[in-house]
Structure formats: C-alpha cells, structure tokens
Amino acid sequence: MSNIYLVTGGAGFIGSAIVRALAGNGHRVRVLDNFSSGLRQNLEGLGDAEIIEGDIRDDARLGRAFEGVSVVFHQAAIASVPASVADPVLTHEVNVTGTLKVLEAARKADTRRVVYAASSAAYGDLSTSPKVETMPVAPLSPYAVTKVAGELYCRTFHEVYGLETVSLRYFNVFGPRQDPRSQYAAVIPRFVTAALRRQPAVIYGDGLQSRDFCFIDDVVSANLLAADAADAPGGIFNIACGQAISLNQVLGHLEQILGHSVERRHEPARVGDVRHSLADIASARAILKYQPGFSFAEGLRKTVDWFRLGPDRK
Numbered sequence: 001m002s003n004i005y006l007v008t009g010g011a012g013f014i015g016s017a018i019v020r021a022l023a024g025n026g027h028r029v030r031v032l033d034n035f036s037s038g039l040r041q042n043l044e045g046l047g048d049a050e051i052i053e054g055d056i057r058d059d060a061r062l063g064r065a066f067e068g069v070s071v072v073f074h075q076a077a078i079a080s081v082p083a084s085v086a087d088p089v090l091t092h093e094v095n096v097t098g099t100l101k102v103l104e105a106a107r108k109a110d111t112r113r114v115v116y117a118a119s120s121a122a123y124g125d126l127s128t129s130p131k132v133e134t135m136p137v138a139p140l141s142p143y144a145v146t147k148v149a150g151e152l153y154c155r156t157f158h159e160v161y162g163l164e165t166v167s168l169r170y171f172n173v174f175g176p177r178q179d180p181r182s183q184y185a186a187v188i189p190r191f192v193t194a195a196l197r198r199q200p201a202v203i204y205g206d207g208l209q210s211r212d213f214c215f216i217d218d219v220v221s222a223n224l225l226a227a228d229a230a231d232a233p234g235g236i237f238n239i240a241c242g243q244a245i246s247l248n249q250v251l252g253h254l255e256q257i258l259g260h261s262v263e264r265r266h267e268p269a270r271v272g273d274v275r276h277s278l279a280d281i282a283s284a285r286a287i288l289k290y291q292p293g294f295s296f297a298e299g300l301r302k303t304v305d306w307f308r309l310g311p312d313r314k
C-alpha cells in the first residue's frame with residue numbers, strides 16, 4: 001500500500017495546519033473538502049498536496065479519496081454550536097452520517113488508522129473540573145451530540161472490525177487561519193480582529209466563562225502522535241493546555257500584547273454555550289506522549305502577529 005495521508009476538512013482551520021505539518025515532514029498528503037467553510041487560501045503554498053473537492057457523504061468521492069491511504073485525519077464537520085442549533089438535521093448528516101461513511105471507507109480501503117476530531121463539547125456543563133475522559137458525557141447542543149456519536153462509531157469500528165481509531169477531544173483551539181468572519185466564528189479570532197480594528201469586542205454573557213484554550217500547533221502535534229502511538233487505538237483523549245482562561249482574561253492578555261485598551265460590548269449569553277471548560281490531559285501525556293508546547297500568552301501573540309500581517313501573510 002502507498003503511504004498517503006488523507007485529511008478530510010483539510011481546507012479548514014485545523015485540517016490545513018495538519019496538511020502543512022504532514023507536507024513539511026515530506027509525506028504524501030491528500031485533502032477531501034467541500035469548501036463549505038474551508039478556504040483555498042489555507043492551502044496556498046502546498047503545491048504537492050492533492051486536493052479533491054467533494055463531500056464526505058458522497059461514496060464515490062470517498063472511495064477515490066481513500067485509494068492508497070494509510071492514515072486519515074478526519075476533521076471535516078459542521079464545527080459550530082450555533083450552526084447546529086440553526087440546522088440540527090444537516091449537522092447530523094455531515095457530522096454523524098459523514099463520519100460513519102468515512103469509517104466505512106477506511107475499513108474497505110484497509111486504512112491503518114483513523115484519527116477523529118472529537119470535541120470537549122461532549123462534557124457539556126458538568127460541574128466537576130477538570131474534565132476526565134472517563135466521565136459520563138452530557139452534550140448540551142446538537143453539535144455536541146454529533147461529536148459524541150462520532151466517537152462512539154470510532155470506538156465501535158475498532159471493537160467490531162479491528163480498525164484502529166483514535167478520538168481526540170479538542171478543547172478550544174485557536175491560532176493563525178481561524179476564520180473570524182462567520183457569524184458563528186470562535187471567540188479568539190473575533191476578539192483579535194475587532195481589537196486590531198479598534199472595534200468593541202462582543203462578549204456573550206458576563207465574560208467570566210472560561211475555556212482551556214489550546215494553540216493550533218499543539219493540536220497538530222497531538223494528531224501526528226495519535227497516528228502512530230501503539231496503545232492509542234480505541235481510545236479517547238483530551239487535547240488541551242490544562243489551564244482555564246476566562247474571556248475577560250483573554251481580553252486582558254490581548255490588551256497587553258497590543259499596548260492599548262479594548263472596548264467590551266456585552267450581549268446575552270448564547271444557547272448551548274457551556275460555562276467552564278478545563279481538561280485533564282494526563283491520558284494524552286501518558287499514551288500519546290503529548291506535551292503542550294505553548295502557553296496561552298505565547299499562542300495569542302503568534303495569533304495576533306498573523307492577523308496583524310493582513311493580506312501579506314502566508
């Protein structure tokens with residue numbers, strides 16, 4: 001079998017960073033993406049990566065995309081809580097049926113391993129902190145339900161068919177190329193781009209809600225480790241930094257980096273948003289040998305630098 005790495009959702013924020021790292025390590029990389037939220041410019045400069053435009057629910061495209069694939073990093077999804085609240089059926093089709101089809105295609109193609117982008121949304125608003133993978137799941141949104149269903153399918157395909165699957169429960173990922181423009185955009189690119197334009201940062205709720213923000217390079221390294229770790233198959237791992245930062249603290253760090261104050265505008269809290277989220281990453285450390293390499297402040301500085309470059313950035 002040839003040694004091709006497939007990244008579904010490879011034109012997205014996280015997927016394109018995985019593609020960049022794989023290509024940089026000299027691997028053959030293929031992307032399957034329908035460009036519903038991903039951008040071609042995220043793949044600029046990666047001339048050797050093969051790009052297949054298509055939907056993960058399309059069996060013919062999937063079959064073609066899996067030819068010769070040894071590992072798939074399955075990132076494609078509708079990756080937003082508010083989008084799932086607006087259209088739960090479409091979110092289910094893409095995130096659950098799509099993941100099932102990816103697993104089935106991997107099984108048929110004799111793919112060695114599937115690394116799945118799961119989510120900390122699985123924990124919902126459980127009051128116990130930090131979150132450990134053995135806790136019961138408590139999804140609060142259609143999005144969270146779909147991400148848990150994907151994990152269950154991954155584990156089941158491991159148990160029933162012997163397919164090597166690894167689920168990585170990302171906490172709040174941030175970094176260069178995260179899209180600030182959608183109405184459902186994540187908080188850090190929204191705050192950074194607003195602050196750079198000297199516009200107010202919109203906070204849903206009181207700003208005391210906290211997240212375990214994880215810099216994109218750490219998420220990429222977790223994926224690469226998960227592709228090979230001997231004891232990982234069948235497992236679910238928290239991927240985060242292990243530190244809780246409130247949204248008000250994010251703005252404080254941002255003001256320090258920029259050297260000016262950022263105006264706050266509070267709006268009502270959003271349906272499906274969890275209050276606090278902090279990860280226990282002991283299992284990822286022990287089994288994947290994962291080690292976060294960036295503090296929140298370092299990651300935020302790199303993110304600000306990237307957004308500051310504007311159209312000149314690569």
Ligand SMILES: NC(=O)c1ccc[n+]([C@@H]2O[C@H](COP(=O)([O-])OP(=O)(O)OC[C@H]3O[C@@H](n4cnc5c(N)ncnc54)[C@H](O)[C@@H]3O)[C@@H](O)[C@H]2O)c1
Binds near residue numbers: 032080170172
């Ligand atoms: N960003 C985070 O903080 C975070 C946290 C937890 C989990 N995740 C998961 O990580 C993955 C990547 O998230 P992201 O932040 O990079 O989002 P993103 O929206 O930037 O990337 C998703 C990619 O999937 C593609 N896609 C969507 N539907 C598709 C379909 N039907 N067929 C083919 N491609 C399709 C999009 O075009 C896009 O390129 C998702 O599975 C998401 O649920 C992200």
